[in-house]
Amino acid sequence: xxxxxxxxxxxxxxxxxxxxxxxxxxxxxxxxxxxxxxxxxxxxxxxxxxxxxxxxxxxxxxxxxxxxxxxxxxxxxxxxxxxxxxxxxxxxxxxxxxxxxxxxxxxxxxxxxxxxxxxxxxxxxxxxxxxxxxxxxxxxxxxxxxxxxxxxxxxxxxxxxxxxxxxxxxxxxxxxxxxxxxxxxxxxxxxxxxxxxxxxxxxxxxxxxxxxxxxxxxxxxxxxxxxxxxxxxxxxxxxxxxxxxxxxxxxxxxxxxxxxxxxxxxxxxxxxxxxxxxxxxxxxxxxxxxxxxxxxxxxxxxxxxxxxxxxxxxxxxxxxxxxxxxxxxxxxxxxxxxxxxxxxxxxxxxxxxxxxxxxxxxxxxxxxxxxxxxxxxxxxxxxxxxxxxxxxxxxxxxxxxxxxxxxxxxxxxxxxxxxxxxxxxxxxxxxxxxxxxxxxxxxxxxxxxxxxxxxxxxxxxxxxxxxxxxxxxxxxxxxxxxxxxxxxxxxxxxxxxxxxxxxxxxxxxxxxxxxxxxxxxxxxxxxxxxxxxxxxxxxxxxxxxxxxxxxxxxxxxxxxxxxxxxxxxxxxxxxxxxxxxxxxxxxxxxxxxxxxxxxxxxxxxxxxxxxxxxxxxxxxxxxxxxxxxxxxxxxxx
Amino acid sequence: xxxxxxxxxxxxxxxxxxxxxxxxxxxxxxxxxxxxxxxxxxxxxxxxxxxxxxxxxxxxxxxxxxxxxxxxxxxxxxxxxxxxxxxxxxxxxxxxxxxxxxxxxxxxxxxxxxxxxxxxxxxxxxxxxxxxxxxxxxxxxxxxxxxxxxxxxxxxxxxxxxxxxxxxxxxxxxxxxxxxxxxxxxxxxxxxxxxxxxxxxxxxxxxxxxxxxxxxxxxxxxxxxxxxxxxxxxxxxxxxxxxxxx
Numbered sequence: 001x002x003x004x005x006x007x008x009x010x011x012x013x014x015x016x017x018x019x020x021x022x023x024x025x026x027x028x029x030x031x032x033x034x035x036x037x038x039x040x041x042x043x044x045x046x047x048x049x050x051x052x053x054x055x056x057x058x059x060x061x062x063x064x065x066x067x068x069x070x071x072x073x074x075x076x077x078x079x080x081x082x083x084x085x086x087x088x089x090x091x092x093x094x095x096x097x098x099x100x101x102x103x104x105x106x107x108x109x110x111x112x113x114x115x116x117x118x119x120x121x122x123x124x125x126x127x128x129x130x131x132x133x134x135x136x137x138x139x140x141x142x143x144x145x146x147x148x149x150x151x152x153x154x155x156x157x158x159x160x161x162x163x164x165x166x167x168x169x170x171x172x173x174x175x176x177x178x179x180x181x182x183x184x185x186x187x188x189x190x191x192x193x194x195x196x197x198x199x200x201x202x203x204x205x206x207x208x209x210x211x212x213x214x215x216x217x218x219x220x221x222x223x224x225x226x227x228x229x230x231x232x233x234x235x236x237x238x239x240x241x242x243x244x245x246x247x248x249x250x251x252x253x254x255x256x257x258x259x260x261x262x263x264x265x266x267x268x269x270x271x272x273x274x275x276x277x278x279x280x281x282x283x284x285x286x287x288x289x290x291x292x293x294x295x296x297x298x299x300x301x302x303x304x305x306x307x308x309x310x311x312x313x314x315x316x317x318x319x320x321x322x323x324x325x326x327x328x329x330x331x332x333x334x335x336x337x338x339x340x341x342x343x344x345x346x347x348x349x350x351x352x353x354x355x356x357x358x359x360x361x362x363x364x365x366x367x368x369x370x371x372x373x374x375x376x377x378x379x380x381x382x383x384x385x386x387x388x389x390x391x392x393x394x395x396x397x398x399x400x401x402x403x404x405x406x407x408x409x410x411x412x413x414x415x416x417x418x419x420x421x422x423x424x425x426x427x428x429x430x431x432x433x434x435x436x437x438x439x440x441x442x443x444x445x446x447x448x449x450x451x452x453x454x455x456x457x458x459x460x461x462x463x464x465x466x467x468x469x470x471x472x473x474x475x476x477x478x479x480x481x482x483x484x485x486x487x488x489x490x491x492x493x494x495x496x497x498x499x500x501x502x503x504x505x506x507x508x509x510x511x512x513x514x515x516x517x518x519x520x521x522x523x524x525x526x527x528x529x530x531x532x533x534x535x536x537x538x539x540x541x542x543x544x545x546x547x548x549x550x551x552x553x554x555x556x557x558x559x560x561x562x563x564x565x566x567x568x569x570x571x572x573x574x575x576x577x578x579x580x581x582x583x584x585x586x587x588x589x590x591x592x593x594x595x596x597x598x599x600x601x602x603x604x605x606x607x608x609x610x611x612x613x614x615x616x617x618x619x620x621x622x623x624x625x626x627x628x629x630x631x632x633x634x635x636x637x
Numbered sequence: 638x639x640x641x642x643x644x645x646x647x648x649x650x651x652x653x654x655x656x657x658x659x660x661x662x663x664x665x666x667x668x669x670x671x672x673x674x675x676x677x678x679x680x681x682x683x684x685x686x687x688x689x690x691x692x693x694x695x696x697x698x699x700x701x702x703x704x705x706x707x708x709x710x711x712x713x714x715x716x717x718x719x720x721x722x723x724x725x726x727x728x729x730x731x732x733x734x735x736x737x738x739x740x741x742x743x744x745x746x747x748x749x750x751x752x753x754x755x756x757x758x759x760x761x762x763x764x765x766x767x768x769x770x771x772x773x774x775x776x777x778x779x780x781x782x783x784x785x786x787x788x789x790x791x792x793x794x795x796x797x798x799x800x801x802x803x804x805x806x807x808x809x810x811x812x813x814x815x816x817x818x819x820x821x822x823x824x825x826x827x828x829x830x831x832x833x834x835x836x837x838x839x840x841x842x843x844x845x846x847x848x849x850x851x852x853x854x855x856x857x858x859x860x861x862x863x864x865x866x867x868x869x870x871x872x873x874x875x876x877x878x879x880x881x882x883x
Contacts, residue, residue: 031810053808063806235853237822238846239801255794258785260667271806276798277848292850325805327813327822327857412789439791446790 001185001193002164002175009155009162012179013042016088019178022124023084025059027052027091036089047091047157051134051319055096055247057103059087060120061271067115067254067368069266072411076452078369081115086122088174091155094147095139095317097127099247101150102315106250106307110620111366111605124170127151129196133203136320138334141208144317146197156193163193206320206334210341215304215314218337221344223301223634226293228343232336233296235328236275242322242331243273243299248315251279251609254368254602256414265412267368274298274609282600283416283438286573288613288635298612300336306615312358366605370409370454376429378449381515384436385480386445387421391429392455398430401462402488403596403624407604408432408440409454410447416440417601417619420458421483423490433483433515459604460623463488463568463594471566472500474558476579478551478571479508482515484596484623485570496528501565503530503558507551510535511544532557551575552582562587570596576637580627593627597636641788644676644688645719646709648695648702649729649757653774654720655679655694661777668781671788690715690787692770696722696729698757710764715787718759718766719780721773721875725844728773729757730877759878768793773842773875776828796826799846800839803830812838818863820871823849841875851880 004012017024017039026039027049034049036056066081092100104120107113130137130145139145147154152171156163163185166172175182185193222228243249253272258265272279275295280288289295307315316333323332330336377389392398398406398420405419416438422431436445447453465488473492477485492499504523508514514533523531532554534547547553551571567583569576580593599611599618606620613635616622630636645655659680661668675685691713697706710716721727732740733756741749760766770783779795786793796802800821804811807830812819821830821839825846832839845851851872858868872880 030808032814033810035808053810054805235850235856237799237801237850237853237857238848239799239822241801241805244802244805257782258789260664260671260781260785262671262785262788273802276802277846278797325811327811328853413791443790 001190002166002182003161003185003189004164004179004182005161008179008181010042013039013045013090015178017041021085023087025087025089039090045090047128047155048131049091050132051137051321051324054245055099055319055321056089056092057100057247059089059123060116061103061250064268064270065115067267067269069264070411071264073263076372076411076454084119086124087119088124088126090126092125092127092151093130094127095142095144095319096247097125097147097150098144099317099319100125102248102313103250105311105360107607108362109360109606110362111364112362113607114365124152124174125150127154129154129156130200130203131157133200134320134324135205136323136332137318138204138206138208138320139318140201140204141212142314142316142318145200156196158189158192163189208334209338212314214341214346215337216308218340218344218346219301219305221346222340223297228340229293229297232330233293235330236292236296237328238275238277238292238295240273240276241325243275244271245321245325247317247319247321248303249273250607254415254608256412258412262412272609274302280600280610282598283441288599301614309615311360366607367456370407370456372452373455375447375449375451375453381433382513385433385515387431387433388444389429389431390453390455397427398458400424400430400458402465402491403462403484404458404460405601405623406432406455406457406459408444410440410443411454413439413443415454417604419484421486423487423494425491425494433480435480456604459601459619461621463624465491468566469498470500472560472564473502474560474565474567475504476551476567476569476571477504477506478575479513480515481570481572481575482506485568486516488568493529501560502528503532503560505532505551505554505558507534507554510537510539511542530558550578552578555582555586563589566592566594568594573598580637590631591626591628595625595627596623597625598623640671640673641689642675642685642687643672643690643692644685644713645678645692646676646694647678648693648706648723648760649698650695650720650722650727652679652694657774657777658780664777664781668784672784686712688713690717692717692719693723693760694719696726696757696759697763698729699754701753703763706760706763715767716764717768717770717783718761719770720775721771721842721844723760724769724771725875726757726759726878727875731873733757733877733881734873769795771795771825771843772828776831779827797847798826800824800826800828800830800833802826803828804833807834809833813861818858818861818871820854822857823851823854841871845876845879
């Protein structure tokens with residue numbers, strides 16, 4: 001531990017500012033509050049602050065960030081955003097340091113986010129121990145009121161001087177280069193720092209009535225208590241303030257912006273929040289978390305259960321920003337959790353069983369820049385659906401598995417997740433069947449053969465074809481659900497001898513909405529496939545020889561041994577429970593039912609949060625699920 | 638390809654939204670690179686009835702307005718409501734809370750009978766509207782964003798969340814923390830919280846979000862010290878038409 005006088009510390013900060021190779025950030029007054037901002041002089045620093053309006057994560061994961069810029073004149077060329085100067089951030093409280101550690105883990109998982117880490121790794125964090133505590137702060141309970149890691153330097157105010165703990169070589173080097181008159185600390189100074197840190201534990205005005213380790217188990221017991229969540233969220237304005245000021249919230253939206261030339265554009269990401277109304281809404285209008293209580297509940301579960309199960313930490317550091325920003329005063333986690341504790345009476349004994357096994361792996365970086373692909377064939381299938389055949393411009397194979405999806409970019413408009421509809425046995429190109437619904441898909445329909453689109457992916461798990469080999473298969477497709485199923489179905493047909501009995505049940509609203517008409521007609525002549533189709537109704541004058549009725553009316557029409565068949569289902573959200581119900585009534589075991597689910601898959605890499613079903617990221621863990629694994633997950637079906 | 642022909646029209650309003658367009662400065666040249674403006678009373682003498690996109694400012698305040706508005710709808714492929722009065726009824730709707738006879742007498746005195754009127758309303762109460770540029774006045778950036786979206790064949794990206802989202806991103810000290818009263822928590826964002834950024838409050842000029850929790854916010858206003866009447870008054874300034882419909 002070192003010591004520096006306050007005057008010398010100010011000289012140190014001013015030397016950093018003068019050097020100009022750093023972006024020197026510090027805590028400054030903003031009205032009656034405080035905020036991190038660029039320092040012009042050390043005199044602006046307010047290290048005696050209680051809490052800042054926004055946490056310092058804004059320097060690593062900004063409110064608005066360019067992922068890449070592009071130019072459409074003469075084709076498509078993408079450029080990475082310009083690099084910024086490394087930041088020195090002065091005055092970070094321990095709870096915000098712990099929060100950054102959480103963010104690191106989240107942005108590192110599966111695939112690393114280069115935008116975040118480029119800034120994070122080049123920056124220097126100069127922490128300061130809490131001198132005044134916000135009245136909403138409960139970091140002492142969350143183990144985040146003091147910290148022994150995650151900083152490069154850590155300051156403790158000792159009156160006319162600061163004690164400085166060096167937490168990294170970077171921090172030590174910075175001090176050596178820019179600070180003067182730094183001396184070693186004596187035993188009494190070290191004791192004094194210890195005393196100051198202990199005093200922090202008496203500052204909290206909030207009181208959690210139980211150890212936070214109980215939170216995951218308490219939440220688990222409360223999930224189905226809809227009355228509890230309705231009562232607590234009744235006054236929710238759905239304004240998103242609680243999540244936008246949170247130091248561990250990381251959800252984002254991806255958007256497209258163009259300048260007036262309509263040639264130069266950029267893809268950006270902006271902060272988003274799961275409390276906002278349209279967070280889980282897809283282009284068809286389906287909103288998978290449409291009500292305030294479910295969104296309000298999701299926030300608690302995300303922090304206290306889902307991230308805990310994955311990473312082993314409760315992703316709340318007790319900064320109290322959500323509480324202080326909630327006008328109807330319903331966001332205070334301490335109040336809600338104390339209420340929950342009283343109602344659930346969870347004890348420590350139940351907790352031991354819930355400690356998660358943490359196994360986080362990371363491989364490579366996320367790439368947000370799409371590859372170019374050319375439309376080589378465009379086949380209108382119905383008034384609203386078109387089959388596009390695409391080929392990557394670099395002549396590589398897409399290399400997908402049946403059931404996976406790609407993010408398709410129409411430049412100037414945006415990006416949308418579309419399931420792959422062709423079998424990987426077709427190698428030189430791939431197909432997607434697209435319904436005209438949102439901006440991207442509508443514009444895609446206006447494109448012609450030879451036009452370019454962007455492709456990211458393939459994403460998702462896809463169907464486990466090796467597992468399905470040798471099995472009897474019952475495909476059940478509703479409407480556009482045939483599109484992803486066709487990638488597996490055609491794979492099966494191309495490798496027919498490796499699979500057992502195969503049947504396909506296909507239903508849609510009316511004959512004119514039938515997709516892949518010719519392929520379906522051809523199936524009628526195949527002795528090795530049992531094919532049945534039904535429409536909900538058939539307008540007068542239209543030719544239709546199949547059944548009339550909902551898709552479940554087809555199930556009794558095909559013969560299968562319930563114990564010896566694997567059902568593969570995809571269709572509109574409303575379809576699953578009826579089809580699954582009928583299959584279960586026929587004694588098809590749960591683990592013989594495989595579904596492919598639709599959600600708002602925005603980033604495709606398990607980061608942005610939009611496609612989440614409880615703890616599951618559909619884009620990464622799905623979209624294909626074994627029913628036995630998700631039947632207990634309330635938001636799934 | 639021929640550039641789309643654009644026309645501007647005004648009904649009951651202050652023409653401040655068109656003024657924002659006229660004030661686009663260098664962006665106006667870039668805009669003229671993409672569209673032909675054929676009617677714009679505030680800046681040019683020429684007029685044409687051949688147009689693709691009609692920007693309509695102002696609310697409908699009398700039966701007489703409807704014929705003209707319907708003719709504009711007929712002529713245009715795309716109709717865009719420009720500004721609060723056209724998009725949500727705007728401050729003209731304050732008078733809807735009063736007796737219309739009294740309103741006429743107040744404004745026109747003994748000549749009141751000569752001036753027909755009815756409840757002020759947004760233009761989508763009369764004709765189909767394809768896109769909205771909210772705000773009083775409109776935000777220039779958002780106007781350009783809507784124009785670009787229309788040119789690209791894209792639905793404009795208009796937030797469904799309230800102004801608080803932008804206030805938080807802009808790291809504003811909450812108006813309530815400053816002892817002021819604000820309707821940002823129920824007002825549609827998209828303005829980049831411009832008023833609060835300047836140290837004042839959100840008056841609600843962009844109208845209510847699609848599903849506002851009005852009762853909760855009125856409780857907030859009262860909890861922070863506003864009288865019930867004043868809290869209701871806060872909602873009357875811009876939300877009159879929307880509240881009456883809810």
